[in-house]
Amino acid sequence: MPSKLARFTARCVGLSQKAVGSPQNSPVKRGDGGFADWVIVGLHCLREYLDHTYRQLMDVLQEMPGVLDTFGLSTTNLPDFTTVCARKQTLKMKVWRVLLRLSVSIHELGDVQAIDATGFGRRAVSRHYGKRVGYYFQAVKTTALVDCETNVILDVHCSMKQPHDSQIGWQVLTRNLDQLNTITADKGYDWDDLRTELRGHDIRPVIKHKEHWNLDKAHNARLDDDVYHRRSNVESAFFALKQRFGDRLRARTWFGQFRELVLMAAVRNIELAVRA
DSSP states (O other), rough: OOOHHHHHHHEEEEEEEHHHOTTTTTEEGGGEEEHHHHHHHHHHHHHHTTTTTHHHHHHHHTTTTHHHHHHTOOOOOOOOOOHHHHHHHSHHHHHHHHHHHHHHHSSSOSSSEEEEEEEEEOOOOOOHHHHHHOOOOSSSEEEEEEEEETTEEEEEEEESOOOOOOHHHHHHHHHTTTGGOOOOOOOOOOOHHHHHHHTTTTTTEEOOOSSHHHHHHHHHHHHHHHHHHGGHHHHHHHHHHHHOOEEEOSSSSSHHHHHHHHHHHHHHHHHHHHHO
8 A cells, every 4th residue: 555655745746737737747848947837836745744844855855766756757857945945936826726725625525614713923024024015913814714524624814914804704705605505603704794695605604793782692592502613623723734834934925924824724635635
């Protein structure tokens, strides 16, 4: 039976090829093209999985002919670690989001999904850079949509501006309507327009009301407690992410941190499939 690493690599290569839309591309392009995009995406998945730096990953791959065969590479034509690092920033965010969505498709989802937010610490950047891009928060506000049956992360939203949860909830939930059945969330996502939108797509909202009036208390009393309390699965997913990859992001730029969070979620989803 193939090792867990071999199974993970095979999954990564297949999903990376689909994410960039070029499954037939050669791993190495002659001329100015360099290495195919799917090779770079797959190597970044492997780097997160092994928790190596770029230098360490290239060094370790020299002793992994089986893994290199899966990529169609050899020890004589490995990319330089600087190439792998630089190409991550040039790939559009869409590629990483497609990779995350594909990592979800390999799972059979349950009937209840939950949404919540946490913060991931970031490395300090220069005051000049922080002033130029307008972000000063010490944590990246990260919102995740999680399937409560499998703990698979369906979507991730990142923000430096600390917007209200209900606004983020609208953005995340409306772009994932095709994957939702019942959605549960706490009072931070209390917004009647959001509930109406979900019901309009035959999605059951189990979202607690802020208790300004007696009617709000009555609505909360009628909530299905068993479904509502399953939102704790999001906290479990966040805990697992931070235990697995750490609670501080390594990328120094805000767009690099967004890519890092989406990649972490995709790698965890693939790892869950391989483990199963």
